[in-house]
Amino acid sequence: MTPARGGSARRAVLPTIGPPIAVFFGFLGLWYFYSGVILDERERNIVLPYFHKVIDVAFLDAENRSELLAAMGISTIISVIGLVIAILLGVGIAVAMSQAQWIEQSFYPYAVLLQTVPILALVPLIGLRFGFGITARVIVCVLIALFPIITNTLFGLKSAKSSHHDLFTLHNAGRFTRLTKLQLPAALPAMFTGFQISAGLSIVGAIVGGFFFGRGDAGLGIRIKEYSARLKVEQLIGSIILSALLGVFAFWLFGYLKHRLTSEWDESGAERRT
């Protein structure tokens, strides 16, 4: 079993890694073309320096690098705390909604509302109430990450087949047994899809929160604000790169966890891959 899985995973990785690398080099080509051919030297230094110069200034300079990495560390911590809270809260809300129609009907519209209100409009309110520290930024993360967890978990909990429910009914299974032995396992793949989306959003939340509040421990958001104000373009781009990498890592991590936990048995997933 294990070797077969490793083999198929390796086969799956190779073709998926080639094309994105090609796109990356194409992207670099465009970058150099834009900064080298379209921009003159003065513009280049303000708008878009060469890629190697960005690497040189932002990451090879020890002082700048540690400043950026420290910022990334703080953003990571905030988004992880936010995500964990969002997962606990979101799964809890979805479970409650799955247990009673009236709970779903009463609260679902507000979950949608949460998603449709521009988060930037809420950020100042949060700042006024909770200050500009870690707490406020974590709250931004939770608000932005909550909705996909609720909807995906709820969808997953409802995806348990009616024939499976019949099976549990025939053997007089109670609500809790049904939830733990049927609905939650059935929901697992969908839940991880939700976590995957929300992990990226939580990082966005941490950065947006920091950017907006602009005070407290300097995360990537605060640094982005500062670098753009002081025209430190290389470091600005460097922090954008780190934000992107953080998001990609979170996305990959939850994809990997989902694969580990469900790929052996999840038929829908297996069909999609082939």
Next chain:
Amino acid sequence: MKQDSTTKASPPPAKGKASGGDLALRFSDISMVFPDGTHALDNVSFDLHEGEFLTIVGPSGCGKSTILKIASGLLEASRGDYQLSDDNIGYVFQDATLLPWRKVNKNVELFAELHGHDKNTRSAVAARAIETVGLSGFENHYPARLSGGMRMRVSLARSLTLSPSLFLFDEPFGALDEITRQRLNEEVIRLFLERRFAGLFITHSIAEAVFMSTRVMVMSARPGRIVKTVDIPFQYPRTADLRYEPEFARISGELSEALAEGHA
């Protein structure tokens, strides 16, 4: 009901309504009208005793499955009474209905688990059932890795774990290829002879019905009524040759005529 100690030592009688076993299930004038107005069953009555294997044939959509759902308590009949001597029922669905996240052994353990049996009892019972259906060695496979026939075997094993006295089969092997289907039917009959439960089987294949059963009922198209009941006289164990006996053909013809009439 079960404490009745009348002898039931002999193999299932192949003849006659008075089969001698305990009454397992009785339908008295059961009718079923669904909330959307679909009239599924109309005055259905029959008795089923332990040691009997009763098969219902009928056109699709005639309410055959509804009978099983009412018998098991999943649905409540709109009119009429039914009597069940023991609510320990084995129910094999059209689909294997295995939980995809559980390996074979854990799937087979499910019912014992839902009834609160402890771990050791559960795994012992499951191991025995898995062996009975010939799946030893596949305990640690997920259903996704099994063929359709093997999944149905797991489903069968799962329903064996609580040793039910009444077995409901809802076109259990309809989706499988002919050979696998025949093999599984033989398996079911073997289990029936071993355990002498009361079997209620649903199919739309007349040959399958005659081959397996002690009695066959034909249902009409919706609303489902019982239009004919035929006792099957053949002794068990039955072999494949039986299908070429004149008597087999005669009974099949009679049933198929009733089926055509009921369909019109």
